[in-house]
Amino acid sequence: MSRPLTIALDAMGGDFGPQVIVPAAMSVLEQESDLVLILVGNRDRLAPHLAGVKPAVRDRLVIHHASQCVEMDELPSQALRLKKDSSMRVAINLVKEGAADACVSAGNTGALMATARYVLKTLAGIDRPAIITALPAIAGHTHMLDLGANVDCKADHLFQFAVMGSVLATAVDNIERPRVGLLNIGQEEIKGNDQVKEAARLLTASNLNYIGFVEGDDIYKGTVDVIVCDGFVGNVALKTSEGLAKMLSHYMKEEFARGPFARLAGLVALPILKAFGRKIDHRRYNGASLLGLQGIVIKSHGNADAFAFANAIRIALLEVNKAVPQRISKQLESLLAERKTG
Amino acid sequence: MSRPLTIALDAMGGDFGPQVIVPAAMSVLEQESDLVLILVGNRDRLAPHLAGVKPAVRDRLVIHHASQCVEMDELPSQALRLKKDSSMRVAINLVKEGAADACVSAGNTGALMATARYVLKTLAGIDRPAIITALPAIAGHTHMLDLGANVDCKADHLFQFAVMGSVLATAVDNIERPRVGLLNIGQEEIKGNDQVKEAARLLTASNLNYIGFVEGDDIYKGTVDVIVCDGFVGNVALKTSEGLAKMLSHYMKEEFARGPFARLAGLVALPILKAFGRKIDHRRYNGASLLGLQGIVIKSHGNADAFAFANAIRIALLEVNKAVPQRISKQLESLLAERKTG
Numbered sequence: 001m002s003r004p005l006t007i008a009l010d011a012m013g014g015d016f017g018p019q020v021i022v023p024a025a026m027s028v029l030e031q032e033s034d035l036v037l038i039l040v041g042n043r044d045r046l047a048p049h050l051a052g053v054k055p056a057v058r059d060r061l062v063i064h065h066a067s068q069c070v071e072m073d074e075l076p077s078q079a080l081r082l083k084k085d086s087s088m089r090v091a092i093n094l095v096k097e098g099a100a101d102a103c104v105s106a107g108n109t110g111a112l113m114a115t116a117r118y119v120l121k122t123l124a125g126i127d128r129p130a131i132i133t134a135l136p137a138i139a140g141h142t143h144m145l146d147l148g149a150n151v152d153c154k155a156d157h158l159f160q161f162a163v164m165g166s167v168l169a170t171a172v173d174n175i176e177r178p179r180v181g182l183l184n185i186g187q188e189e190i191k192g193n194d195q196v197k198e199a200a201r202l203l204t205a206s207n208l209n210y211i212g213f214v215e216g217d218d219i220y221k222g223t224v225d226v227i228v229c230d231g232f233v234g235n236v237a238l239k240t241s242e243g244l245a246k247m248l249s250h251y252m253k254e255e256f257a258r259g260p261f262a263r264l265a266g267l268v269a270l271p272i273l274k275a276f277g278r279k280i281d282h283r284r285y286n287g288a289s290l291l292g293l294q295g296i297v298i299k300s301h302g303n304a305d306a307f308a309f310a311n312a313i314r315i316a317l318l319e320v321n322k323a324v325p326q327r328i329s330k331q332l333e334s335l336l337a338e339r340k341t342g
Numbered sequence: 343m344s345r346p347l348t349i350a351l352d353a354m355g356g357d358f359g360p361q362v363i364v365p366a367a368m369s370v371l372e373q374e375s376d377l378v379l380i381l382v383g384n385r386d387r388l389a390p391h392l393a394g395v396k397p398a399v400r401d402r403l404v405i406h407h408a409s410q411c412v413e414m415d416e417l418p419s420q421a422l423r424l425k426k427d428s429s430m431r432v433a434i435n436l437v438k439e440g441a442a443d444a445c446v447s448a449g450n451t452g453a454l455m456a457t458a459r460y461v462l463k464t465l466a467g468i469d470r471p472a473i474i475t476a477l478p479a480i481a482g483h484t485h486m487l488d489l490g491a492n493v494d495c496k497a498d499h500l501f502q503f504a505v506m507g508s509v510l511a512t513a514v515d516n517i518e519r520p521r522v523g524l525l526n527i528g529q530e531e532i533k534g535n536d537q538v539k540e541a542a543r544l545l546t547a548s549n550l551n552y553i554g555f556v557e558g559d560d561i562y563k564g565t566v567d568v569i570v571c572d573g574f575v576g577n578v579a580l581k582t583s584e585g586l587a588k589m590l591s592h593y594m595k596e597e598f599a600r601g602p603f604a605r606l607a608g609l610v611a612l613p614i615l616k617a618f619g620r621k622i623d624h625r626r627y628n629g630a631s632l633l634g635l636q637g638i639v640i641k642s643h644g645n646a647d648a649f650a651f652a653n654a655i656r657i658a659l660l661e662v663n664k665a666v667p668q669r670i671s672k673q674l675e676s677l678l679a680e681r682k683t684g
Binding site for chain 2: 136137138148151152183185186192193194215216217218219220221229231232233235236237238239240241242243244245246247248250251252255256258261262264265266268269271272273275276279280
């Protein structure tokens with residue numbers, strides 16, 4: 001007896017909770033006729049948001065009560081110890097128990113990572129899970145990891161990230177041999193720090209399509225499919241990008257508000273600016289994967305709206321259909337076998 | 343007998359050499375009536391570029407012959423050993439000998455740093471020089487260091503960077519107590535790596551205006567005056583920003599070229615888009631300082647045009663007028679005295 005494909009949603013997580021997550025769930029259910037979504041959260045707080053759910057999808061939207069909620073600024077260790085019935089924890093438990101194929105949360109990243117790791121465990125051959133997301137590029141997009149789960153990485157960890165990133169790119173983008181680059185800087189005599197240099201040796205010796213060192217500006221070019229770095233560097237690169245985009249948008253709005261002519265020009269240019277905005281809309285890229293776990297966990301941005309959260313659900317769905325964790329395990333086995341025979 | 347304020351220019355450095363540097367020199371000399379600029383480079387290759395120099399400034403533009411030239415991809419160690427008569431090395435020598443008050447080069451960053459450090463030496467109390475530049479922000483601008491000179495930094499190095507950055511911000515922006523932040527990430531239980539945590543302790547105990555940890559997006563907000571990080575992270579943040587800006591500009595142009603209406607709208611919006619572009623023009627921020635040396639060395643972007651290179655000369659001029667290296671020495675002395683008595 002097989003159950004339908006099912007994804008558990010931490011319905012209380014993020015800045016807006018059910019207010020955003022219920023409409024997102026509805027819009028995905030309308031498009032995916034075989035999918036079941038489980039809303040995990042406080043049933044009394046969820047109830048008012050369900051009034052508007054269309055009958056056509058209502059029977060594929062299951063409520064699963066959870067009495068607690070992890071706060072956005074709660075310490076991961078505390079969430080792990082004190083919030084055993086949180087919507088986040090219960091959603092992950094459903095994956096562990098096989099009642100759901102994946103889970104999605106917009107909650108506290110540290111708590112999500114700690115809980116997912118504790119409940120689901122890492123795959124054999126993976127020391128540490130990593131956070132990966134796709135970023136827009138001039139040509140296509142670039143997958144980048146780790147984005148903040150691991151601040152101090154050894155060469156072996158970077159190597160494992162490369163394997164996971166490569167598998168993900170193959171699975172979700174149908175690229176047979178994704179180009180993998182190691183993030184480095186170009187100004188040193190002998191480039192980079194020891195970890196990066198050693199990781200480069202490991203990657204060169206592997207059967208991955210390793211293209212060598214890349215620099216920060218390569219993220220947005222589309223000349224590499226997977227960029228590998230430690231979580232400190234990756235997180236800074238991501239946050240720096242967010243900050244720059246905000247500043248540019250601020251200045252753009254300011255200029256188009258400067259007097260009647262600018263306002264008129266802004267009106268004329270509006271459809272073009274909107275098309276531009278859609279193209280680089282970060283909401284279309286919302287949904288980072290916690291890779292390396294025995295299960296699929298997707299992290300949505302805390303301040304995601306319904307459009308963005310729906311995208312995170314679709315990423316979960318895609319990873320389920322492509323069996324990403326199983327593929328990572330397989331790839332690791334073949335790499336280990338290759339090392340032994342090599 | 344005092345000589346006029348003098349700045350030496352590595353006239354052969356960068357992607358364009360004298361073609362960009364001579365016009366840049368001219369434009370600065372026209373505005374600064376007491377300044378002397380020394381063009382260091384091959385006199386035969388410089389000659390053709392001097393034909394157009396206005397007589398009014400010609401006598402304050404001195405040629406200083408240097409027979410060699412450091413290539414953009416040359417190893418720093420090789421440049422140091424084999425290029426003792428390069429335009430870069432001779433320009434730095436002029437600072438060392440007191441014939442110039444500062445030098446500016448658009449050449450190979452690694453070679454410039456290695457040569458400057460070898461010739462000029464670091465200030466007492468500074469283990470390693472760092473690269474600092476100003477970046478535009480929603481409010482004002484932010485000084486950030488290190489941007490690539492040091493890939494592995496101990497807490498003490500980060501502390502020294504903080505002192506240098508704070509002194510620079512006071513000197514060039516007239517801020518009495520610049521807000522200093524340590525670049526970190528927000529997702530870890532106990533934030534950041536060991537070096538950052540230890541540097542935070544040192545900064546908290548100092549008399550600097552240390553405001554705590556900041557994240558990547560704070561670079562472009564203007565809520566902190568000086569951001570301190572190791573050179574690997576700083577370089578990635580800088581290059582990532584360059585890459586993102588290029589991608590956004592690419593997509594913007596693409597949208598405004600999409601059919602006749604978009605082109606017309608682009609024409610209408612052009613003055614506003616240009617005003618926007620001027621505001622965030624990276625050329626206005628061209629000129630990074632190699633801080634911590636016994637002398638002033640400014641690095642221009644390799645592909646700077648005359649407008650951008652002129653800006654780098656003006657930064658050198660400002661640092662001379664504000665006696666930045668002397669101020670750093672003083673501040674270090676007072677901090678050391680404070681630690682002893684504290």
